Amino acid sequence: MNQSIDIASIRAQFPVLNEQVNGKPLVYFDNAATTQKPHSVINALQSYYQHDNANIHRSAHTLAARATEHFEATREMLKLFINAKESAECIFTKGVTESINLVAASYGKLVLKPGDEVLLTEMEHHSNLVPWQRICAETGAVLKFIPVESDGSIHLETALACINSKVKIVSMVWVSNALGTINPIQTIIETAHGIGAKVMIDAAQAASHFKIDVQALDCDFMALSSHKLYGPTGLGVLYGKRELLAAMPPYQSGGEMIKEVFLTHSTYNELPYKFEAGTPNIADVIAFKMALKFVSDIGHDSIASHENSLYHYLLNAINHASLKQLKLIGTSSNKIAVQSFEIESLHHFDVGLLLDASGIAVRTGHHCTQPLMRKFGIDGTVRASFAIYNTTDEIDYFIAALQKICHRIK
């Protein structure tokens, strides 16, 4: 276990971890769905509404200036967080879903022609699949898929072989939400660029685990969600290279995204505002800065090291408990701390309810990856996913609860 970070003091920053659920202390293992929020984020939200509430980029008064300053400070911090060249390459959206829809609708529509290929993997979240299905149907482009192997990984050679001269866009998940698999995005980005394709990375699950450097990766677009990074819900980021964003048409239209409006036509604002139509999610953007600070202060290496230790502890504990009815789904050697599983003859939803009775929160279902579930011949899994505040004691308690459940079906 990582000695350099004090997990007890980190836990103390998360008020929800003191909740009792069904008379038991909450064990929150649903972090891939959304992480809990530290006091600093909650306080920043409250402070904005108590002291600074005003619309941004519009008015001359003091509150508007303060709100604008705090809002843009988050963008500056984000630029550093992902190492973008400039903050104008960081666009605030509702989340990964909206970021990908924006790229598909704007960039996809701009470049895709009949017969072009859009390359995804078979493990995409629906939000990196359905927008491309729709834009391909509209443009006559064709969707292609890098296959997923039985352990939940993709073979690099197979992936690279899918990148041919017809491919115009590769859009793929860095880390699978359902399986935890880490994909070899760096080599895929390099190979795609070799044939002139652009690459969009879904970093929803990766952002809290890896230090992101969009310039080193050289990805063309990247999508993040604040709520999976200890920040507020309903807020995300689209990173895009300036030259691509500048050439793309606006996604939504209205206030903020315009420069001049005439009755018959309009000109558009500069980046990033061209893609931020309407009043944005001001309070959550301001509070998101505290989430980025929380992650940066601990450091990605420490977070990854703690979560990896927890993950290996879990796998050992499962082996030692000889839970014969439990089948792991997603067993690649290159994973983050996310584990899906099934329990023989029990529906995943029922397992979730039984765990909830012990105060343990896990996700059950298809995890918005129905094609992936179909590939494994199942309709869903139980998924445990760890964050920085989880502990080995919680894993011991989880294993004991699983033992009881397995015992019931003997």
Ligand code: C6P
């Ligand atoms: N996955 C999960 O329980 P939004 O909802 O826009 O913030 O993120 C969508 C999304 C896109 N890609 C990946 C890899 C994701 O994990 C998610 C969200 C949650 O796995 C909710 S379905």
